[in-house]
Amino acid sequence: MIPMTSNLGLATRQISVNRGPVRTVRSDPAPELGIQASQRRVLKAGESLFMQGDEIRSVYVLHEGWAFRYQCLEDGRRQIVDFVLPGDVLGVGAGSQMLYGVEALTTCAWGIVPQQNFMSGLREQPTLCAKLLDMLAQAQARAFDQMTSVGRRTARERVSHLLLDLARRVRAADCAHVEIAMPLMLSHIGDALGLATETVCRCLSDLKRAKILTFTAGRLEILDLEGLSVIAGSTLEEAYPEDGSRRRIAA
Amino acid sequence: MIPMTSNLGLATRQISVNRGPVRTVRSDPAPELGIQASQRRVLKAGESLFMQGDEIRSVYVLHEGWAFRYQCLEDGRRQIVDFVLPGDVLGVGAGSQMLYGVEALTTCAWGIVPQQNFMSGLREQPTLCAKLLDMLAQAQARAFDQMTSVGRRTARERVSHLLLDLARRVRAADCAHVEIAMPLMLSHIGDALGLATETVCRCLSDLKRAKILTFTAGRLEILDLEGLSVIAGSTLEEAYPEDGSRRRIAA
DNA sequence: CGTCCGATTGACAGCTATCAATAAGAGTGG
């Protein structure tokens, strides 16, 4: 990951949300674009950055907090297509109409870069383009994994896999025993995985009973990383190391 | 779409495949990178460009034919995460290990650009970066749609939606009556949608019975675009117009 | 004409969604 200067100074601030305090997820400064954000915006949990179908003319960088992107069908069915963590960038290369909405899971702070500034910054900074392409490629890899989960894994596999994936993204799953803030409700997990909340609840109960993890009040504790990995299915497990490279996948 | 020069001259060539002749899908030259492909590679239907887990050091541009990207779980479950059509680019910004495999659906012709050439071309051509970001963003939008389908739509909705989506991608779904080459087997549709081939077959049979479409020998004919759209679910239907902009989505 | 692979169709099981009821927490007001 290319180190970037923190130009908003929000990276390590402590914030509070409904469901208890959520500490800064990453201890290092959140990676940011090398472009001066001309605006900031702070969202409380549950508020929307924009809605599905909104027209946007800016690029958004999440400095602090968690959010998610979702699509809704007209009858209310919702699919969470991605979780947004500090350092993630939205609105790059998109048409003017966003096909998805973005909602805050915790209080979160966004940097806003007008499309125009963004484009000029792109021309001036040769490394920025490569960095963005990398980020989009990583997001794509996540999307593909997610698709594989939703399409081909059982409910229990999906839940295990998602929790592992998120734990990795906050870079905390390197040791066998992990406890991290994960400000999700069951409905978020369900909507991300194409499951009913009841099903998610049952899966989590199973995992708790098996002493593999605990999940309470927006906090995940992994007690048995090995066991969780086995349930999630060993393939594709070693994705997303910090340096962006991929480890070998079992053929 | 930014017009690009065709530097391999393959864009309009006629090719044949197993399941009958497949005409060039787009009448205009396939959009290509403005970088000289240093190699070409032709794949027959069923052959792999690379396998899941392979290490690659190149960027691939599909000039002609159809292919798909997929992930497999160790027990053989397969998820097709994207279909690759002429003009699509693979391997940008990815780590060295591909998380997915790529297999040809028809005979197809690839341009190969070594990573190094690609990176230098990126520096020299300012528009290329924006174009690539756009393409990745579009692929991401497709992936999100697909995820929503797999996660939240019924089998029949998924099938209808996928066929419509593909029909749009080949730019042929503008008139009410469409007939296009769509070199897919039921297993491809099933693996893309997280369905069993039998289920896909039943859905297609329903659609045929309702005189909404025919699907035989790698050829799709849409008899009732309206009806198909209704079944697919009206939301998100108007995505992917040619100019890359998005039409209004019903709130 | 025989073989093979993919498409169909039918029967049945199983995983999940749905519906319903209750428990558990968090926030509010007295």
Next chain:
DNA sequence: CCACTCTTATTGATAGCTGTCAATCGGACG
């Protein structure tokens, strides 16, 4: 500090969609 309320989490019972298993059909090919 306690009662009240609202939201979310749990748990149980049941229905339904879709997967799996089997058998047959059909077209392509040798």
